[in-house]
Amino acid sequence: MTDQARDHDIVVYGASGFVGAVTARYLAGHAPAGTRLALAGRSESRVAAIRDKLGVDWPILVADAADTEALARLAASTRVVLTTVGPYLKYGKALVRACAESGTDYVDLTGEVIFARQSIDTNHEPAARTGARIVHSCGFDSIPSDLGVHVLAQQVAADGAGELTDTTMVVTSMRGGISGGTIDSMRQQLDAVKNDRGLRRLAAGPYSLSPDRAGEPDLGRQGDAATVAGADVHPTLRGTLAPFFMASYNTRVVRRSNALHNWRYGRRFRYRELMSVGASPLSPLVANGVKLGLGALVAGMMLPPTRFVLDRLLPKPGSGPTERAQRDGHFTMDFFTTTTTGARYTARFRAKGDPGYAATALMLAESALALVHDRDVLPPSDGGVLTPATGLGDALVERLRAAGVEITARRL
Template sequence: MSDQSREFDVIVFGATGFVGELTAEYLAQNAPLGTRIALAGRSESKLSELRKRLPAAAERWPLIVADADSPSSLDAMVARTRVIATTVGPYLKYGEALVGAAASAGTDYIDLTGEVPFVRYAIDKVDEVARVTGARIVPSCGFDSIPSDIGVWTLYRKITDDGAGELTATTNVVTKMRGGASGGTVDSMRVITGLARDPEARKVLMNPQALSSGPGDMPQAHRSSEPSDMPIISAETVDPSLKGTLGPFFMASYNTRIVRRSNFLLDGAYGKDFRYGEAMALGKNKLVGRVAAAGVSAAVGALFTGLAFKPTRRVLDRILPKPGEGPSEESRNKGFFELQAFTRTTTGKRYRSITAASGDPGYKATAMMFGESALALALDREDLPERYGVLTPASAMGDALAKRLRAAGMKIEADVLG
């Protein structure tokens, strides 16, 4: 149900960016009739040109001029809407003022961050304010990290409904994926590599429980307390139905922190022995898979190392996509992903969840997940848990979001394996 105390249900901030435009297009095509949506960004002329490119449903959407470097414009913007959906990143550079403004105004907030230090900043600086004002601050509502977070949530709901105990060691395996990294993701990687030189920032980045606490109280957890973010393991050790080798998934070091925060916010509902990791399937031949896994591990390390040093960074900057850039519509339509999360419960049962969608994970599929997250917060408020502060997709929206995503064509299911 729309909240008539605000002028808008959703404002898309950063609408003229690549993913911002995809999100606006998605909402124009899929938002229920009567949903009050506005487009926001720094340039009114660019917003006007964008609106002309969108489907007819958007032709009367209002345009709002706001700048990440102008706190007063952000304050004015968030006061007008129930939900602010921002694609303006890297969030460590451009997001601090906006998340603070949303929390202060009692405005629900979603973003596409994959930056652990930014979420840690939000927890420490705005969580308490948001709890008082009744704001849901929900980072990571795209491919970072909805498939991971909602996949484990779906496992938990199925296991609970079956009375099969609690989750124990749980691994989300990327079984299929086709798509490219966005320019915004690469820009976030640049920021993270710069931060990694700072000892205090490194403590946050390397802590597997960096987000599993309240304000000012980051747990002191060693990396060995949770599965490795760079695994090279036999697939059968995760579940006997799997074959071959599992290797590193480049988003694991972020997604795992979000899933662990969900468990923290749900008061440990996943289980006292819950441990969570992510990996990527690399074929059924163990030897070939191990070679491939070692190559992936080396490539990820080389990329971060290259971004950390000026000479190699200059070379990579010429090759890697820049913010605002992205693949063609044809390429976006050819993308897809599938994640399968496996666990064994405390009663000995084996369970699996599947989250899958068509469309490039970082672009088309992300626009769908991001758009449906905004609509869930804006229109499904009666179905949401009364939980406020810095949340996660699962803890903020849970079943309501899963229902919307299924209706939008995303596969989300769980079953017992044995």
């Protein structure tokens, strides 16, 4: 959105929540001078307390997630809405619709397949008419995955080495916890699919977020939930690799990017995500334990007796680690691909900070700043429901690099 007549450049919606407050703190310290920021939420007093803690004089906007008129006013007042208010399937639909209709750019943290699909179906055409860039999943879900493949494909194309075929992302190092908001989003999705076979099929489909699912190549499930010998991915990887708990969402975002890019990555592009569990002789047992544990968690969340217990043990929405724990976190994601010419390439996305909190706040805030300050270098687009790679692209890559994130790609 380029209308300078609007009152604000960025409104942080959900500023009194844990991740919203961390993101607001990042913006207070890193937004370029002159950026017109505002805080928003449903409770003026709680948002004011965050503002006082930050020591800023930003305006406060009050809007409940169910108040469509207040959300429409909020969207019309700003160039970009940054929202951390989830689960988005429960609380996010009205706000993203307001942004699409008012031509307001939008970024969020969703990792919810059903919400993202419904947003595409509802908001892509209105956003394209108004020019709004609706960019979902601008945190740990799914910027590292989406931009990692983006720079990998760029390097392959620059070298004239063909297109991507079998591509695997491996989380080779990570320290940090799962946020309460992520757990709550899982609850909402499982509740939605429990008695709806159509939604279950949608959530399980490898191309569930693609613009034209019927037009996608038939490449199967692509190993989203498998355990794999590390050496089968690359000779430097030891032990057995486990499924990555965010793969079921990230892989679908990356495949949407490929389709929106007119299959720039390749029509034979197959993509999966795994995680290292170490190189010890016990790694096959650990990897299979992770696989079984993920399945048990999903099953436990769907059965009332175990759901009751898990709800009391798992992190709560709005909670999070200490500032020191956020600083001490980190993650490294390594990407490996073979191209249609037989060349082998790798890419890396590495960042400091707890993946679900400090690093996510950085990525989300820089996404919003790119929409405000980097309009001339954003990927060409008439608007719509986009992905980080197709809506922000190299502008965000360069912003993240400047913020200390390592994003590289090279031929092996």
